[in-house]
Amino acid sequence: MNSTRIAGNPLLVPAEAFVDYDAVRPEHIEPAVRELIEASRAAIEAAAACADAPDWDNLVEAIEDPSERLHRAWSIAGHLNSVVNTPDLRAAYNACLPLMSEFSTWVGLHRGLYERYCTLAASPAFAALSPTRRRIIELALRDFRLSGVELEGAARETYARNADLQAQVSQKFSENVLDATDGWSLTITDETRLQGLPPDVIAAAAQAARTAGESGWKLSLHMPCYLPVMLHARDRELRQTLYRAHATRASDQGDPAFDNSESIESLLALRAEEATLLGHADFASLRLETRMADSASQVLDFLRELAARARPSAARDLDELRDFAARELQLDPLEPWDIAYASERLRESRYAYSDEELRPYFTESRVLDGLFQVIHTLFGVRLEATAAPAWHADARIYRVLDAQDRELGRLGIDLYARTGKQGGAWV
Missing domain, CATH: 1.10.1370.40 (Neurolysin; domain 3)
Incomplete structure (x- = not known):
């Protein structure tokens, strides 16, 4: 080369x-x-x-x-x-x-x-x-x-075709979820419907509307908008609208252009075929070849035992939340889009604080400084900001240095949700 x-x-x-x-x-x-x-x-x-x-x-x-x-x-x-x-x-x-x-x-x-x-x-x-x-x-x-x-003969050819189709269907699945998330929005023109939302969320929604050439406040399904609505919006109908939109993304209940139903069925069939080709009874058995569990039944037994142990406490918590929501918030029955909101109000009532009160103490710079200090304590390395170009203006690149200031690698940090960015733990 x-x-x-x-x-x-x-x-x-x-x-x-x-x-x-x-x-x-x-x-x-x-x-x-x-x-x-x-x-x-x-x-x-x-x-x-x-x-x-x-x-x-x-x-x-x-x-x-x-x-x-x-x-x-x-x-x-x-x-x-x-x-x-x-x-x-x-x-x-x-x-x-x-x-x-x-x-x-x-x-x-x-x-x-x-x-x-x-x-x-x-x-x-x-x-x-x-x-x-x-x-x-x-x-x-x-x-x-x-x-x-x-594998021999036709089985080899079938396996190769299967692998190619799985890659394509998985990619289409991800694209549909991204496009369904980016493609949904709700513009609010009545400011009273935003009561309870933190000021920065309201300001971001107003900016989103201005950017789109609209008046009012534009809400989306991206977590920095969706989560505060579910936690703090007093408008129950608004919470319900966003909850349903989020829960039905890329499904047969959402925009048909992004419906993943066929992709799910195709992936299940392809995985079953792959397992059969490789001599396994099912895909779970095949996947466990590279996992710590010995069998699918062992996994199921573990999950059932975990559920049996956790359910009584969860049931008590849910009953308590239902009682509180009905008594203090007039939310009866308690619906799925009410749970985050009611839970936050219960915590405020019980402990006299909310996430919003803690936010000034956990600014981005403080959290990163604390994270980097923990990394230094545990691993003896430090992170140094650089001017190295990244993939987006929001992303930053840090050098990872050892005790002798030798560069071991680089770390990219990209903290903000945006259109064109997949959701997940990295947002």
């Missing part, structure tokens, strides 16, 4: 180099993925065809660097698709999805590479490896078997 091509595409940097996220464009993704797949294929074919007895260097290490560069580039593309989703970026990502699915399936079904791993695991050289390296090889063999490497 020549240096001109590396300089021209930020995804084609060495695996240890920092990627300039701000420089990545949709048009960079497919060329980078194709080039890195080609390099990884060549390395795998060379390792599988090597005439020397397999060892760590000529097998595992030989395919590690090109594979790492490919998966890192694809991970970055996936990250950007999740946090700054645009039509062009989505199209570029989806164009590469079949390429990556086909490559991953090809690797998992590569009989020659699998046999080299088997030979290494059975050789005297394997016993001389460190426990970590032995474990890496054992897990690679497990993953080969779970990737259908031992």
